[in-house]
Structure formats: structure tokens, C-alpha cells
Amino acid sequence: MxxxxxxxxxxxxxxxxxxxxxxxxxxxxxxxxxxxxxxxxxxxxxxxxxxxxxxxxxxxxxxxxxxxxxxxxxxxxxxxxxxxxxxxxxxxxxxxxxxxxxxxxxxxxxxxxxxRMPGMTAYFCFFDIGSPKEGDRVYVSAASGAIGQLVGQFAKLIGCYVVGSAGSKEKVELLKTKCFPEGIDIYFENVGGKMLDAVLVNMRLHGRIAVCGMISQYNLEQPESVQNLSAVFYKQIRMEGFAVYEHYDRYSKFLDFVLPCIKEGKIVYVxxxxxxxxxxxxxxxxxxxxxxxxxxxxxxxxx
Amino acid sequence: MxxxxxxxxxxxxxxxxxxxxxxxxxxxxxxxxxxxxxxxxxxxxxxxxxxxxxxxxxxxxxxxxxxxxxxxxxxxxxxxxxxxxxxxxxxxxxxxxxxxxxxxxxxxxxxxxxxRMPGMTAYFCFFDIGSPKEGDRVYVSAASGAIGQLVGQFAKLIGCYVVGSAGSKEKVELLKTKCFPEGIDIYFENVGGKMLDAVLVNMRLHGRIAVCGMISQYNLEQPESVQNLSAVFYKQIRMEGFAVYEHYDRYSKFLDFVLPCIKEGKIVYVxxxxxxxxxxxxxxxxxxxxxxxxxxxxxxxxx
Structure with a gap:
């Protein structure tokens, strides 16, 4: 700086x-x-x-x-x-x-x-790994952050049902009980740890977990444990990590999508x-x- | 029965x-x-x-x-x-x-x-999710079991470096220290729990984890915890669950591959x-x- x-x-x-x-x-x-x-x-x-x-x-x-x-x-x-x-x-x-x-x-x-701006990360991580389609049920953690706020809007643009959480512990409880009675198709992962564990039991068959970050874990000496990973097997979930620096060559593709959206007011940014x-x-x-x-x-x- | x-x-x-x-x-x-x-x-x-x-x-x-x-x-x-x-x-x-x-x-x-025979599970789970290519470093857990023994042979047929483990705790230790000094490209997961945790830290960038089963977890009241999941993010790992019943329509493709191999003695089965x-x-x-x-x-x- x-x-x-x-x-x-x-x-x-x-x-x-x-x-x-x-x-x-x-x-x-x-x-x-x-x-x-x-x-x-x-x-x-x-x-x-x-x-x-x-x-x-x-x-x-x-x-x-x-x-x-x-x-x-x-x-x-x-x-x-x-x-x-x-x-x-x-x-x-x-x-x-x-x-x-x-x-x-x-x-x-x-x-x-x-x-580079976080929008590109949001865009490629969500579309490449999440493979979203109309009607998919999408859950975004850290949804008010730089990336989460865009993912939520991208998902809405293509007609997904979207729930975002910001904050932490009480949201995990909320997630478990209320928002996804029929389960989650796409989880956009920014948080990791206990949040991921709660999401796993709520994923649907063939759900996708796009792992963009795990901010709750970066500062822990001992990472939080995850116990529900067998859901990956039982529900044939795909979970994949993402790094934007591998996608810089597609910057113009991102701009082609996002610039008209910004001009038309379809995407806003906090x-x-x-x-x-x-x-x-x-x-x-x-x-x-x-x-x-x-x-x-x-x-x-x-x- | x-x-x-x-x-x-x-x-x-x-x-x-x-x-x-x-x-x-x-x-x-x-x-x-x-x-x-x-x-x-x-x-x-x-x-x-x-x-x-x-x-x-x-x-x-x-x-x-x-x-x-x-x-x-x-x-x-x-x-x-x-x-x-x-x-x-x-x-x-x-x-x-x-x-x-x-x-x-x-x-x-x-x-x-x-x-159906377990060979079809081994075949499609390994090739679809693992995307193996010559020279890949492949680790197979439960490698002497019905599926693991075939995966090891499939991997060798296409020129991968393959290590299998059978048994459990001491093998996790072995894995950590000896077999993959340069890390693992493909983990064929039959076991879950502590084994998966040990593998995660040894995965390479863009590694694939083909989740065919997690037999160590099926009988536990409380599943074992996994702590190294952030590796999925850091190394852009893809991890995916597999269920063979979704692939029965490709049975003939499996036979086309495996029958000549069996006839030529390239695949044996214990x-x-x-x-x-x-x-x-x-x-x-x-x-x-x-x-x-x-x-x-x-x-x-x-x-």
C-alpha cells in the first residue's frame, strides 16, 4: 500500500x-x-x-x-x-x-x-464450477462481500432461487432449518469450516460446491473440522476449488457479460x-x- | 441371499x-x-x-x-x-x-x-472423474478390494504411477512420508475419514479425487472429521462423488474396454x-x- x-x-x-x-x-x-x-x-x-x-x-x-x-x-x-x-x-x-x-x-x-477486480472471480467461479441453470437453488455465504454480492446477482439474472448469508453462526442455524426445504443445488463457498459442514447435509443430488474461498479458516492455527463429507459420495456432489489467476485470458469474456449489465443497472455493487x-x-x-x-x-x- | x-x-x-x-x-x-x-x-x-x-x-x-x-x-x-x-x-x-x-x-x-459387477464402477469412476493421463501419480485406497484392484490396473495400463494401500492406519503414515514426494494427481477414494484428510495435504495443484466410497465411515455413529479441506481451495482440487447406477446405459462401453483386456491377460482379478x-x-x-x-x-x- x-x-x-x-x-x-x-x-x-x-x-x-x-x-x-x-x-x-x-x-x-x-x-x-x-x-x-x-x-x-x-x-x-x-x-x-x-x-x-x-x-x-x-x-x-x-x-x-x-x-x-x-x-x-x-x-x-x-x-x-x-x-x-x-x-x-x-x-x-x-x-x-x-x-x-x-x-x-x-x-x-x-x-x-x-x-484485477473480484467480479471476474465471482463470474468464472460461479459459472464454470456451479453450472447454474434457471430454477437452481443457490446458496451464497459471505454474500455481502466483494464476491458474494455479485454471485447473488448473477444467479438472480439467470433465474435461480438465491439465499445469501452474511455474519456467521446464527446463519448456519437458519440455513439448516428454513431456507432450503428441498435442498441446495449450488453452494458458492466463501467461508468454509462449520458453514460448509452445515451446507453438505443440505445439498441435493448432483449439487455443485464452487470453492472460491474459506475465509473463516485463514487465521486459525487448527482448522475447523468437517464431518459430513460423506455427502459428497451419497449425493454425487462435485466440489472444486477456483483461482482467478488461471483465467486472466478470459478477461474480455467477463467484460462482455458484465459491462452491459452494469450500464443497464442489472448489476449494482456495494x-x-x-x-x-x-x-x-x-x-x-x-x-x-x-x-x-x-x-x-x-x-x-x-x- | x-x-x-x-x-x-x-x-x-x-x-x-x-x-x-x-x-x-x-x-x-x-x-x-x-x-x-x-x-x-x-x-x-x-x-x-x-x-x-x-x-x-x-x-x-x-x-x-x-x-x-x-x-x-x-x-x-x-x-x-x-x-x-x-x-x-x-x-x-x-x-x-x-x-x-x-x-x-x-x-x-x-x-x-x-x-452388475464392480468393474463398471471402477472403470467409470476412475476415467470420468479422475481424467487420468500418462504419468499421473495415482493413489488408490482399499486397493486390494473389489474396485481398488481394478483401478490400480486401469491406471497402470495407461502409464500412470500407482500406489495402493490396504489396511489402514499405518498406511496413512506411509502415504504422508514416502510414496508421493511430488504429490498426488488422482486419489481414488474408497475409504474416507482420516485417510482422506491425509491425502488432501498431499494432493497436487488441480488434483482429482474420485469418490467411489468411504467404507471407514459407514458404521460410525459419529463420522470422523476432516480438517484439511482448505486444500480444495488452495490447490484447485476437484472432488466428486460417483454412483454406478447412473451409468448403466454405458455398460457396453465398459465391456468393449475390459473384455479384450481380460482375454489378453492385461487385467487380472482376485x-x-x-x-x-x-x-x-x-x-x-x-x-x-x-x-x-x-x-x-x-x-x-x-x-
Whole structure:
């Protein structure tokens, strides 16, 4: 996380950055992160070190659950985007920024650039693994989060019966008793643990479980146990994990679907916007306590 | 289970049958079953009650894990082949028999008839869900059983690296440490519980778990818990349950593959043959203690 802040004339400005104190086990706390202010030149270096470089002013930063993973020590380095954060560098994630200077032929000053958005994850995980069709009974956990809120809308667009839950324990009870008297065709899994266990006994024959995340498990030293897995056998359930980085080549397919929906107002999106990079650490760790309502972003600069 | 036994001249013979005493919870014991001897006429009735009927002399009966399911009380009646056994009728299963009399146009006296064999389950569950290809690392649990022994051979035929386990606890330990230093591509699941938990942490990216059964769980009041399910998410694993009765229409496809293999000696099959229906109950309950080596059958008549 980093933000630029005009304050030292045209050339040199103050630049805020968020670092990790030390690697985390258990729930991450605000105290695991700290903010520093340094200064940078508002210009891509003219020597070899700046070849093909782009300098951005960050406008929005995204707080995502996968960032918890990167706070762990000794992750394998084979997938750099999922490896352990370096303690000596600012933590990184996705966001939206404005090009301030560029020596790259694809970008010029004033361009807006952005990293991947959770919509693509929601789209491909739901449609590829869930194989939804009209009338299917769909249950979405963490349904007010960045991904869940979209899955619910996608499911409604194609005529599914949809129930979402947000929060946790009392919702498991609700699920067991009320919402799906005839069972669940598709479970869009964001939560894991006890929630998954409760869902398994409520799945229908040939149900699909699209595993997009298991946020309830990321901070536990000992994962919660699941006892009802034999349902996978008895009901011929298909359960499959999903990682969006394997589907970047289909980005345009996602846009073809989602952009008209947004323009026509068929898809809306709830964001939980925190103002100022100083509040970024609280926003990030709040994800794992379920403090956000909607997609958590940090607005780091006004335009 | 029933056998005919010539002993009363040409028309009326003694007929042995196995009944269930009462519905079972926990491990089935030999004492849950009892044998009776009655007498029957060796002729299909000539009135309306015998229309399209076939009378068989059973030669071999098959002991299968699904029969444990049917010993349970109050199973839903919607799938008759998986519903609760009736306490007033002999327990039923698959087998091989000889037609003794027939009023059905498709069968005549002397024909051999048989129920489905576990080979078809092994074949479609492995190929459909496992999607095996040359070089895949395949792990088969209950590998000396009726299905596991075939899966291992199928996998070898297409050039997979195969490890099978039979027994239980010590094999889980072995699996963890030795056989798959680079992880497992396909797990053919017959066992469930702790075995599955150990396998999950050893699966490779995009691994497939073909869930053909979970025999370690069928007799437990409280199923064993699984803690490593987040591997499904982290490694984008696909896990899917299988039921052979949904694939009967592809029986000829299975035969096209397996018959030449058997003729050429590329597939061999180990049977654990118990002699006499009197020993049938012991053979059947022995399945759930892992007493059989190979496919458990009961030979009920000599020809």
C-alpha cells in the first residue's frame, strides 16, 4: 500500500507506505502493520533503471483476503503474486491509479490503470464450477462481500432461487432449518469450516460446491473440522476449488457479460470505502473480522 | 441371499435364505443375520403370478459395501435398490445364477444371468472423474478390494504411477512420508475419514479425487472429521462423488474396454470365495472389518 501526496513542489513529494512489522500467525491485527512517510521524485528515472517503467499516483487500493496469506512466513516463491510479503518493502495489492509519468509505450501520463477486480472471480467461479441453470437453488455465504454480492446477482439474472448469508453462526442455524426445504443445488463457498459442514447435509443430488474461498479458516492455527463429507459420495456432489489467476485470458469474456449489465443497472455493487492510507491497516485487518459491508477499498487520494 | 439345494425330488426342493434380525447401527455383526430353510417348487407358477417370471438357481452371491446401507432403518423409498431391507424378506444383492425355469421371452432354461459387477464402477469412476493421463501419480485406497484392484490396473495400463494401500492406519503414515514426494494427481477414494484428510495435504495443484466410497465411515455413529479441506481451495482440487447406477446405459462401453483386456491377460482379478450360504453372513460383515482379500463372493452351489 502506498500513496503519493503533493507537498514538496513539482518534483519531490512525500510518499506514504504501509509495511508489515513481522509475519503473522492467527488473526492479523492493526499493530502488525505500520505506516511510513518518505519522499520520491515525481519522475521515472531517465537511466537504465527507469526503462519501461511507469509511475502511478494511487487513487484506490483494494483490501483482499488473499493478502492475509501473504502475511505468512516462508510461502513457496513459485507463484510470486502469492508469496510471502517482504518485510523490507511496502505490502502490495490491487488498486486503481493514474499515470504520472511513463517510459512504457503502452501508457502515457493521465491514463487510468487498475488491477484485477473480484467480479471476474465471482463470474468464472460461479459459472464454470456451479453450472447454474434457471430454477437452481443457490446458496451464497459471505454474500455481502466483494464476491458474494455479485454471485447473488448473477444467479438472480439467470433465474435461480438465491439465499445469501452474511455474519456467521446464527446463519448456519437458519440455513439448516428454513431456507432450503428441498435442498441446495449450488453452494458458492466463501467461508468454509462449520458453514460448509452445515451446507453438505443440505445439498441435493448432483449439487455443485464452487470453492472460491474459506475465509473463516485463514487465521486459525487448527482448522475447523468437517464431518459430513460423506455427502459428497451419497449425493454425487462435485466440489472444486477456483483461482482467478488461471483465467486472466478470459478477461474480455467477463467484460462482455458484465459491462452491459452494469450500464443497464442489472448489476449494482456495494463498496465499503475507507478514507486515507492511514486507515488502510484497520480496513485490511477488518476483513477478517467481517467488519466490511461490501467490497473493502481504501481511497488514498482525491482527484 | 438365497440358495436352492436339490433334495426333494424334481419338483420341491429345500431353499436357504438369509434374513436380517433387526436394523443395524454401528458395525454389523454375524448375529444381525440368520439363515432359514424353506422349500419351493422348481417351477414358475403357471397362473398370472408367474407371468414374465424367471426362476434362478444362484451360483455365486456378491458381498458389497452398499448392503450395509440397506441394513439401516427408514431409508427413503425413492431409490428401491438403496432402500432399507425388509425384515420379512431375504436380503438381496447381486450375483450369478442359472435359469431353472422361465416364462420370460428373454430367458430360457440353462441361461446364465448376472447382476452388475464392480468393474463398471471402477472403470467409470476412475476415467470420468479422475481424467487420468500418462504419468499421473495415482493413489488408490482399499486397493486390494473389489474396485481398488481394478483401478490400480486401469491406471497402470495407461502409464500412470500407482500406489495402493490396504489396511489402514499405518498406511496413512506411509502415504504422508514416502510414496508421493511430488504429490498426488488422482486419489481414488474408497475409504474416507482420516485417510482422506491425509491425502488432501498431499494432493497436487488441480488434483482429482474420485469418490467411489468411504467404507471407514459407514458404521460410525459419529463420522470422523476432516480438517484439511482448505486444500480444495488452495490447490484447485476437484472432488466428486460417483454412483454406478447412473451409468448403466454405458455398460457396453465398459465391456468393449475390459473384455479384450481380460482375454489378453492385461487385467487380472482376485476373488475371496467363501463356500456355502451358511458362511454368507460372516463373509458379508467381514467386509467392514477388512477381512476380505479381493472381491468377496459367496459360492452357494456347485454345478
Amino acid at each position: 502506498a500513496s503519493t501526496d503533493h507537498g514538496g513542489g513539482e518534483e519531490v513529494i512525500r510518499n506514504k507506505q504501509v509495511f508489515l512489522n513481522d509475519y503473522v500467525s492467527g488473526f492479523p491485527e492493526e499493530s502488525n502493520l505500520y505506516l511510513t512517510t518518505s519522499s520520491i521524485k515525481l519522475k521515472v528515472p531517465e537511466d537504465q533503471s527507469g526503462k519501461d517503467a511507469v509511475l502511478l499516483k494511487n487513487l484506490y487500493l483494494s483490501c483482499d483476503p488473499f493478502m492475509r496469506g501473504r502475511m505468512q512466513r516462508d510461502l513457496p516463491p513459485d507463484r510470486p503474486e502469492l508469496s510471502s510479503y517482504s518485510l523490507g518493502s511496502p505490502i502490495v495489492g490491487f488498486g486503481v491509479g493514474r499515470v504520472v509519468d511513463s517510459r512504457h509505450s503502452d501508457f502515457k501520463k493521465g491514463d487510468l490503470v487498475w488491477g 463498496e465499503d470505502i475507507t478514507e486515507g492510507l492511514e486507515r488502510g491497516p484497520a480496513a485490511l485487518v477488518g476483513l477478517f473480522r467481517g467488519r466490511n459491508v461490501g467490497k473493502q477499498v481504501v481511497k488514498v487520494a482525491q482527484e | 438365497a440358495s436352492t439345494d436339490h433334495g426333494g425330488g424334481e419338483e420341491v426342493i429345500r431353499n436357504k435364505q438369509v434374513f436380517l434380525n433387526d436394523y443395524v447401527s454401528g458395525f454389523p455383526e454375524e448375529s444381525n443375520l440368520y439363515l432359514t430353510t424353506s422349500s419351493i417348487k422348481l417351477k414358475v407358477p403357471e397362473d398370472q403370478s408367474g407371468k414374465d417370471a424367471v426362476l434362478l438357481k444362484n451360483l455365486y452371491l456378491s458381498c458389497d459395501p452398499f448392503m450395509r446401507g440397506r441394513m439401516q432403518r427408514d431409508l427413503p423409498p425413492d431409490r428401491p435398490e438403496l432402500s432399507s431391507y425388509s425384515l420379512g424378506s431375504p436380503i438381496v444383492g447381486f450375483g450369478v445364477g442359472r435359469v431353472v425355469d422361465s416364462r420370460h421371452s428373454d430367458f430360457k432354461k440353462g441361461d446364465l444371468v448376472w447382476g 476373488e475371496d470365495i467363501t463356500e456355502g450360504l451358511e458362511r454368507g453372513p460372516a463373509a458379508l460383515v467381514g467386509l467392514f472389518r477388512g477381512r476380505n482379500v479381493g472381491k468377496q463372493v459367496v459360492k452357494v452351489a456347485q454345478e
